Amino acid sequence: MANLGKFSIGVGDRFAHQAKAQLEACILASQAGVDVIPVWNKSNREHTIIGSEPASVRAAADAAVNDLGWKLPYFCDADHINLSTVERFLPSCDFYTIDVADYIGKTAEPSSIDRFVGHHSELLGAIRMEAAAQSIDITPELLRRTAAKFLFAVQEAGKIYRKIEAAKGNGSFIPEVSMDETDSAQTPAELLIILAAIADEAIPIQTIAPKFSGRFNKGVDYVGDPAQFAHEMALDMAAIQHAVAAYGLPSNLKLSVHSGSDKFSIYPAIHAAIRQFSAGVHLKTAGTTWLEEVIGLAEAGGEGLALAKEIYAQAFAHSAELCAPYATVIDIDPAKLPAPVEVAHWSSAQFTAALRHDPGSPAYNPSLRQLLHVGFKVAAQLGQRYLDLLDANREVIAKNVTHNLYDRHIAPVFFGPAANQTP
Numbered sequence: 102m103a104n105l106g107k108f109s110i111g112v113g114d115r116f117a118h119q120a121k122a123q124l125e126a127c128i129l130a131s132q133a134g135v136d137v138i139p140v141w142n143k144s145n146r147e148h149t150i151i152g153s154e155p156a157s158v159r160a161a162a163d164a165a166v167n168d169l170g171w172k173l174p175y176f177c178d179a180d181h182i183n184l185s186t187v188e189r190f191l192p193s194c195d196f197y198t199i200d201v202a203d204y205i206g207k208t209a210e211p212s213s214i215d216r217f218v219g220h221h222s223e224l225l226g227a228i229r230m231e232a233a234a235q236s237i238d239i240t241p242e243l244l245r246r247t248a249a250k251f252l253f254a255v256q257e258a259g260k261i262y263r264k265i266e267a268a269k270g271n272g273s274f275i276p277e278v279s280m281d282e283t284d285s286a287q288t289p290a291e292l293l294i295i296l297a298a299i300a301d302e303a304i305p306i307q308t309i310a311p312k313f314s315g316r317f318n319k320g321v322d323y324v325g326d327p328a329q330f331a332h333e334m335a336l337d338m339a340a341i342q343h344a345v346a347a348y349g350l351p352s353n354l355k356l357s358v359h360s361g362s363d364k365f366s367i368y369p370a371i372h373a374a375i376r377q378f379s380a381g382v383h384l385k386t387a388g389t390t391w392l393e394e395v396i397g398l399a400e401a402g403g404e405g406l407a408l409a410k411e412i413y414a415q416a417f418a419h420s421a422e423l424c425a426p427y428a429t430v431i432d433i434d435p436a437k438l439p440a441p442v443e444v445a446h447w448s449s450a451q452f453t454a455a456l457r458h459d460p461g462s463p464a465y466n467p468s469l470r471q472l473l474h475v476g477f478k479v480a481a482q483l484g485q486r487y488l489d490l491l492d493a494n495r496e497v498i499a500k501n502v503t504h505n506l507y508d509r510h511i512a513p514v515f516f517g518p519a520a521n522q523t524p
């Protein structure tokens with residue numbers, strides 16, 4: 102049986118050059134006493150923008166695992182797929198992020214809503230979440246309204262799951278259901294009702310990705326109230342534990358935090374919650390690694406720095422087109438973007454200080470960072486020129502990739518505030 106384990110990290114390797122440096126971060130975690138399972142994720146959207154195929158992710162992951170002698174499980178995630186896009190992922194992937202956010206709000210057959218509400222009277226009233234010493238209150242109106250909003254989406258998830266299961270076989274892959282790419286956050290009560298519906302569809306999910314409140318912009322810190330996030334996450338974890346017991350969902354079911362990279366201000370809350378509930382978590386990152394490639398190139402100086410500047414200039418020139426697919430998950434202030442003619446004079450130190458996610462540094466520029474985050478298409482268009490410079494500067498890039506994943510992500514989330522840092 103494919104089992105994701107308690108702690109896992111999603112890593113994105115857009116140009117299939119950093120799998121080894123990413124796996125090094127998981128090796129550091131194991132050496133420090135906590136196993137964190139790597140999951141290489143790449144969405145259909147990223148494959149389409151770059152012009153790559155899922156087999157390239159699998160090949161890079163397999164090679165890294167082989168080279169470094171990694172003995173624990175690892176997975177390749179068909180990230181944010183649906184019924185129409187899943188096909189090309191079937192040969193290479195053993196983790197499926199079934200994205201049904203687009204179906205939220207589409208109303209299921211009235212008869213199936215009636216049936217769901219009729220079958221789930223146990224969801225009514227004050228449901229005690231033992232683990233959190235709190236209750237979730239669900240009125241008949243809330244149950245019906247939530248079923249009307251989410252049941253169709255869960256039924257769609259069931260169809261997608263069964264298509265994958267027919268191709269891959271039961272138990273041979275990790276199913277996740279994601280609802281994060283939508284307008285409004287799901288409450289813990291809604292999550293509990295959604296989990297009951299997922300159990301009715303017999304989808305053995307090991308992870309679920311709700312939308313949390315606050316903003317999870319790409320590659321930058323959380324925008325919102327960390328205390329409210331902490332409260333919400335604790336109730337979500339309690340709701341998951343309740344649903345596992347009540348509906349027979351897989352016992353290792355856990356939250357998946359999407360756009361989870363760089364959310365430094367909520368990592369203490371995530372760590373506190375996994376401690377409090379003895380729960381697992383899947384922290385999903387992706388583009389943060391591509392930014393470390395650019396940082397590494399800039400740090401290398403010479404041709405590397407020149408190419409990093411060229412990528413910025415191109416991204417600046419095409420920002421409207423590059424930002425469009427990510428409009429809901431970025432907040433760029435155009436007034437804060439330096440002109441490319443200005444950047445052309447920057448030293449390695451100036452470029453890396455603007456881009457590197459060091460919130461305490463006055464030179465750190467979140468707008469520039471977000472623009473480059475969505476600017477990976479520019480590097481894809483540079484093609485072999487970009488890849489050759491990745492190869493030529495392998496060491497300095499790898500150092501940045503490993504350090505970013507381990508010290509800024511794995512350590513604060515899975516080890517907590519007192520975590521050891523790499524030298």
Ligand SMILES: [Zn+2]
Nearest residue numbers: 279281359360
């Ligand atoms: Zn997502």
